[in-house]
């Protein structure tokens with residue numbers, strides 16, 4: 076993904092802390108072209124949930140742009156940097172789960188793929204050259 080997409084996500088999760096923030100990443104061939112910030116319907120520091128109508132509209136936007144859903148991001152304002160047991164249990168789409176976490180006042184993100192309860196890390200690239 077581009078540095079711009081990366082920074083826009085970081086801005087959103089910082090602004091919405093201490094609540095969890097969330098959103099969608101769409102693109103082609105593993106390359107992110109579109110970021111859609113979503114509302115956390117739970118308004119919670121502990122969990123997130125996307126409102127179904129808003130999610131449906133976002134999926135329509137992605138489809139009409141000829142893109143596919145590549146990732147879902149959300150934040151853990153108090154860590155950890157990996158999916159929680161709830162995240163693993165509720166993972167519904169075979170896409171990269173990007174988790175933003177705050178550690179000692181610094182925000183970072185890691186990517187994870189969750190399949191049938193198994194979790195493995197996916198390296199996220201966000202330099203200008205990829």
Ligand SMILES: [Zn+2]
Pocket residue numbers: 149150151158159162
């Ligand atoms: Zn989580």
